[in-house]
Amino acid sequence: MLRGKKTAGAEPATLTSALAAPKGEDAPPKQLVGMSTGDWYREMFWNAPIAMLEEDWRGAKRAVDELLRRGITDLDRYVAEHPEFISQVRTTHRVVDANAAALRLFGFESKAEFLRSSRELLPANVESNMQVYRAFAAGVSVAQGERVLRGRGGSVTPILWRAAIPSQQGEFGRMVFYAVDVSALKRAEQALMAAHADLAYASRSSMLGEMVASIAHEINQPLGAIKLYIDTARRWLDRPEPDVSRARRSVNRAHAEADRASNIVVRVKNLVRRVRSDTGRVPIGSVIAGAIALVEQDARLHRVHIESARVGKEIAVRGEETQIQQALVNLLNNAIQSIASAQQQDGRVQVAVHAEGEDMVEIEVLDNGPGLPPGPEEQIFRPFFTTKPDGMGLGLSICRTMIESQGGRISARRLDAGGTIVAFALPIFR
Amino acid sequence: LTSPVPQPACQYPVAIVDDDEALRDALSGLLESSGIASVAFSSAEEFLERSAGMKIGCLLLDFQLPGMNGLELQHRLRHLSTPPPVIFFTSYDRPDLRESALRAGARCYLTKPVDSNRLLNAVCECLGIKAQGC
Numbered sequence: 246m247l248r249g250k251k252t253a254g255a256e257p258a259t260l261t262s263a264l265a266a267p268k269g270e271d272a273p274p275k276q277l278v279g280m281s282t283g284d285w286y287r288e289m290f291w292n293a294p295i296a297m298l299e300e301d302w303r304g305a306k307r308a309v310d311e312l313l314r315r316g317i318t319d320l321d322r323y324v325a326e327h328p329e330f331i332s333q334v335r336t337t338h339r340v341v342d343a344n345a346a347a348l349r350l351f352g353f354e355s356k357a358e359f360l361r362s363s364r365e366l367l368p369a370n371v372e373s374n375m376q377v378y379r380a381f382a383a384g385v386s387v388a389q390g391e392r393v394l395r396g397r398g399g400s401v402t403p404i405l406w407r408a409a410i411p412s413q414q415g416e417f418g419r420m421v422f423y424a425v426d427v428s429a430l431k432r433a434e435q436a437l438m439a440a441h442a443d444l445a446y447a448s449r450s451s452m453l454g455e456m457v458a459s460i461a462h463e464i465n466q467p468l469g470a471i472k473l474y475i476d477t478a479r480r481w482l483d484r485p486e487p488d489v490s491r492a493r494r495s496v497n498r499a500h501a502e503a504d505r506a507s508n509i510v511v512r513v514k515n516l517v518r519r520v521r522s523d524t525g526r527v528p529i530g531s532v533i534a535g536a537i538a539l540v541e542q543d544a545r546l547h548r549v550h551i552e553s554a555r556v557g558k559e560i561a562v563r564g565e566e567t568q569i570q571q572a573l574v575n576l577l578n579n580a581i582q583s584i585a586s587a588q589q590q591d592g593r594v595q596v597a598v599h600a601e602g603e604d605m606v607e608i609e610v611l612d613n614g615p616g617l618p619p620g621p622e623e624q625i626f627r628p629f630f631t632t633k634p635d636g637m638g639l640g641l642s643i644c645r646t647m648i649e650s651q652g653g654r655i656s657a658r659r660l661d662a663g664g665t666i667v668a669f670a671l672p673i674f675r
Numbered sequence: 676l677t678s679p680v681p682q683p684a685c686q687y688p689v690a691i692v693d694d695d696e697a698l699r700d701a702l703s704g705l706l707e708s709s710g711i712a713s714v715a716f717s718s719a720e721e722f723l724e725r726s727a728g729m730k731i732g733c734l735l736l737d738f739q740l741p742g743m744n745g746l747e748l749q750h751r752l753r754h755l756s757t758p759p760p761v762i763f764f765t766s767y768d769r770p771d772l773r774e775s776a777l778r779a780g781a782r783c784y785l786t787k788p789v790d791s792n793r794l795l796n797a798v799c800e801c802l803g804i805k806a807q808g809c
Binding site for chain 1: 692695697699700701702704705707708766787788789791
């Protein structure tokens, strides 16, 4: 008690004296003496171990303020309805300065050269821009997100970026963005996701295999018995003195076994129906984003660019999410692989969504690959049809089963400009 | 004449070991139509328990059984002074099983659904009777 009191009493004096540094001691370190605050900041900026860009967002800030003034608060919805907003605002955007780490990230040595090509190097990334706009609108102090940077010579680097949102109107002309190269992290993450997907696929197909084997065994038993009963009946009838009553007994038993076989079929059908009822609302946007995340690594490896339409959260279909996503992953993989097999340089895959009549939503996967093999388009969905040397020919046939089992349909056709479009439609969720 | 002639009464019965009741019944019926007596068991354990002291002409054995499987039963019986001839009769057309069964002395390995004539031929051969019409 006594000691505590003593300390408490002594503390204020010590603290104050510690904070009020003796004259001269808080001056800048020796090597910076003589620099103005501006010079000191420039020096820190240039040498910082993290990539930093100074960017002019004044035009964007004005544009967002204008929207807010007009009472528009749902920026996502506004941009979905006016997609040109992003590119229009982007024309007012400029990279003002970059530090040494940023130049390294983009693969440049000369800052002047980098600043000259920064517009091409940093095209408007809708999601990243939206993060900043949302932060502007919400009045929060930080925005952050992920995007991919295209450096010189086609290098592609996934980054995590973060920006402090200024509190003063005058500071939007020099907003500082920090970027961290997350390639290694992304690679690990994608390897993990791919492993998960493989595992899910493997367990699903081995489950399917086991189920088919057990159903086959179940049906084989009564079939075997039926065959024996009928042969037995024939033997009784073929005797020099036919034994009709024994033959009839055998035929009756065969009939009972046929009933048993058809009961098994009914049970399997019921089982499938139960599985189907596990369906619900599946938002298309998140299915597409998830599927693209799963194939992104592979796409990057084969230098295939994937783009997807923005899909509002309200657009949803009825079905089982994992199955729909798996079907989409399958189609994306096929598109990437067909481009890769042709060793194309400008590979592009596009995912588009549109209404199909009154009750369906159609998801299309377009690619500019070598196109479908000759013959009817429909054949690619047949089991064991493949154009890959080591393919099983089951992917698209499984896709069709998955889509059709949910009341959907799938089709493929050749594009006039070359390439393929594979589309599946599913019932809309209302 | 297409059917086998009725066999002498001294012939030992065929033991059927299969967990499927209809199949046991159908097999007994088929054998009966050829004048061959049989006795059926639903598991290897039941066979071991009930067949003690019983004279068996041959054993029609399924591979997949509840508890001890057909191959294990076959191995148990090899230690008898006069093990009955074994005919495997199974839905599993697996080369490794076929080989193990034949190596352990099985007379033949038939897959379900089985051809009646092949089955009767095999049984008649085991019983050492003329496979007339088999």
